[in-house]
Amino acid sequence: MDFALRIMRLQKVHIILWLFILLPALSHAQVMINVMSREDSTSLRNVSVYDVYEDSLICKSNPTKSCIITTTKDLFIECKHRGFEDLYLTIQGGSKDTLNLYMRRPPAIQSESLDETTVTDVTSSYLRDIDGMGIYAARKTERIDLDEVIGNKAIGIQRQIYAKVAGLNVWESSGSGLNTEIGARGLNPARSSNFNVRQNQYDIAADAIGYPDAYYVPPAEAIERIDIVRGASSLQYGPQFGGTINYFLKGAEYHSGWRHEVLSSIGSFGLYNQSLGFGYGGDKVAFYTFGNYRQGKGWRPNSGFQAGFNHSQLAFILSKNWTAQLEHTTYLYEAQQPGGLTDALFAQNPNQSIRSRNFFRVYWHLPAVTLNGKIGKNGRFNTKFWILRAGRDAVGFLGSIARVDFGENRDLLKDTYRNFGHESRYISQWMWSDRPQSFLIGIRNYTGNTSKRQGITDSLSTASYEYLTPNVIDGSQYDFPSINHALFAEHIFRLPKSWKIVPGIRYEFVKSNVEGSFRQFNTDLAGNILYDTIINESFSSPRSFFLLGIGLSKTLPNGLDFYANWSQNYRAINFNDLRIVNPNFRIDPNLKDEKGYNMDVGIRGSYQGMRFDVTAYYLRYANRIGFLLQVDSQLLSTYRFRSNIGQSNTYGIESLLEIDWLHLKSYGDEQQLWSLTTMLNYSYSNGRYALEENPAVDGKKIELVPQGIFRTALTVAYDNKYTVGVQWSWTGEQFADATNANFSPDAVHGLIPAYQILDFYAKAQWKQLSAEINVNNALNATYFTRRASGYPGPGILPSDPRNVTFSLGWVF
Template structure:
């Protein structure tokens, strides 16, 4: 950040007085003259450091370690400043993340996030979700789906990065959602905590952690369990999590660390309903036999080293294993007979990667970064048909139905530089060169198909460029402009569908985005932060499923879309200027608005141009108020309000009779209330109510039906700290 001229004023006055004092003293010693006393001048100025600190409550530093984020639109949520989030309630977790759309599927085995109408939120395929800068997707390139999420009690914050996020981290057009793990500080004393929570629908949540430091070592470990009966029959779920962090500092300039993350989740799949079925009985369960299992283990080795002359190195090496299994049979509601068979599916993801970054600060506030990212995935895919409707996910006694070996490889090199220019301007050029290769080899195909076995491989090299321009003005304000390219990787299913009778002659071209963002943010007065911008995104070569006949589907480049609109947020601490703030009391109101106009601008599908893409509501509003007293209380009321939205790109309804699905998901507004009350240094009470008004709604629809969202639900519990 540039130093404000107001911040320099006291220093200039002081230097002028010192310069004037010396000759005055000499004159006084050589002659006796009467002195004239001048009226005092009172100069006021706020430190630029205080302004910077206030901005960092809501956004990332301009140069954050090895990352350059200046001119990129960023939003930071500090979870320590809001009540505890129980059971991965994503609406609460992302309440302060403007524009991020949560499409609810109330099970812990699938997470659906979308942004600015760029794609269907199904499994968050168009959003890059990371933990500590490492992708959480099943396979980042070939199968970028989100089936595992860490519990929020183990996180310190959420970083939302858009406008240049692809140049910073790689594939997916925008944004990056980076979940930051909690870390003990060097010198922190031993701390042990245990959190026990119960709620309706049979909810039980237990989170237990120990952390501290010893000499140059720091450590943190947690173990957690969340179980629920769900709001419908066969909607019960269990999730277990364990984490281990060990850090070692050989000296003040180095840090070595090791991270181990283990997640194991299982859930019943109650199935999807037609709109008439949902109206009659939202608790109906058409698939009482279906079940999903997810396990994910990840090991990370990291190193950070500060060298002389402003050099900083940060490297991460990671390995992950994820097993995604399911048991699925056809849906049937009484008096229809039960299905005669089920499909047991198992997808394994053995992935690993490296991320190496080097940064050098030079000149007056300039910084240069360069780095590389490497990734490899080995992801076998298998299915069996079984007559046992309750077959276990390890049961291999059924008839083989599908067997594929799948591999992905990815490599990227990138560089960015922030140049500080006169008149408090700065410019950030960025470049990234990426290469991917995906391959599928099939040995068993579904018995109802007659096509040849799939043996497909494809490779793509994609250059990306970006440019950011900014200017600091006034008191703690900055105007920013960013234009950047992004893209979506070619997936396994894009090359050839395992369940279609047609193998395309060549894979579709990768989807690419070109985004523009112009905005301004700052802290003009104490306690007030704002960030408002307008955006325009051209998303080309969208890959969509095209029906060849009643049964066959292929993936093709169906067309282009344009998303444009306004996104803004406002945070104001009503007590920031009062004496109560000095004693740690805050009353913060916040609101964000995403106003979106999205349209198809080109399409291979007749009549598609001019239609609105799926999951592109005209507005998405988030608001809330949080009362916080340090070491005493955190109480928050939040709201999420979405306009109506189409659930498929055709903007058409689907089905008839009981399976009828309207073209639009109706508008909805949901309120959540949560609070932490710390009675003393050892005991904290936790309580909350989600969907406070018991709104009956849904915001998730797929081809086979809609998924009812949770009604009013509550929790209460305690946290013990030693």
């Protein structure tokens, strides 16, 4: 496992390089800013301080950490905080001072002005109408500030990180935090592949069109915030049904001076997690680098892992109107996989493992360049270029979990991904009928080349990623070149009486190519080869289409926001559905792309310590791909058949309510040292197949759609220094296949029972130091969230029992 040493060496190289580049630019004149409430002088938490002219975040002010600004020139800043009026101030260049700033609460919700940076932010839980370089008006959005997450960020417990996002179905088959697998509205959570997964606004999945599996996601400690846009994101970011998940990493900040971050964690089952962050921000140049190393033994036998991560960013102010960013991400991990269990084995002892020869590794290299500029008085331009050089290798015994592993040669599946992407956006605001109007247009160009090979490797019990016959095809070998071009446009029409109409359109051109060969052979009962040949395949599938969408919103009294949206979606056939040999299922050779649309209607708002968001949705899915349980006419045995099952309809309600009980009354003059907060997150979903010509699934429940998901949390905090929280999560039962089978001998299909988990969290903060303890699955529930058809199974994948993590942090 030499990749851990490689990532640690890379971290040292980055630090030395940035120091060498930036040493002449260092400045030591600093201004310290503390932000408080004008009404009661309470120190405010997570106040965002922006450079108005550069439209960039400088830092955040907290009760335990002042915002430090380093500048040699005059700086016009803006302070923003939920429920407070924006505050503007000019900082004198070269000064050394401590400023206590006071923000006041608004008498009413302010209206938008022409400049998007002056929109009053009444809640940070969802995106503004214009946020950065995107239009998000009249659609379902969520924003997660990682500083405000009450949960285990050392290993990224997803049910805690996404606790305030309604309707997410989370797979919890790995307690290492190496994977993020979430689905919504009846969509498969596998590798979050039904979302367009991005980092700093560019793609990070294996192939954005043909293989959108997110084998890499950044560690939670490296993330500043997560933006989620539901299915209506298809017009701006791509046609995935689930929407877009965008991870914004900690990065370079101008005028911030020196920044250091040390986070260390130890935990159950041999967990060790170490994160280091280091950076400097001057007037014209800023950099930041963040590294993470993690290892553990896992709670089941044969489940050890080791991972390394580094992200570095260098930012330049090129001129008054133009800025540039260079960044690079490296991610490497290797894990032994204990395999799945049958229902009987899980009931007997979920801690056991009957697979000791399965291993999985991922390597991800992702450089990117971003250029931002202002064009004219009200226009802004952004362009990004990124390259992905990555791969994933899986080795092990792929046979049914009901079969004994006799130690024969193992299957080896190796993928490589070579992608190049470019995306440019222009956003402009103009006046019509004395109201500001907003227009966005963009272009995207993407080329990918995914190579997949499946063959045989040795029979050892150690990790081995070399084929026994590297020059001979003993399974399959395919290349999947792909091309994607897109044009998109959206417009916010602001009408009288606070109404907004947001139409949009996207044109997509997709070309999927398949070039490769596979081996086909038959044997008699004695094992003699009767037929053995290599079959070559080559075909191309170009197609183009338009996606349409329209949104409607209205600002209501008391700061409420009504929104409604309809948008079309599309999902291309996965490369794995074109040619992968798996003994646990068979694939229909006539698969078609999936199409459909999303509809949302909701209302959200916040008022005096209470915040809520309630949405009704409808998802229509045509040509839906899923699994059927069928019988082999010759062998008379059952098998899973992956095909276009037909049309499905999913509808439901997603709701979130958050109450700060000590601020429900009108704002008084007393300073509130205590905070008592309750969070209630409930979603109801009903998904059914509608296919009269296929009675086996007509009217059946859609797989992986729990009828209800409920999460609630209670948090107590004192003086913004001491916090204690508890979270309870419940997920209803769901089926693993479209026929709604309750049981199968191989455990690949069947019922996934309802489960509930209790998590405990406590944190203490002393100026720059912090200590934190997490007890996850505190009641030691026995449960599982997934039945896998292949790696990391097959079979039932048990979730982690009670585990404890202790963390220390030092930020200075």
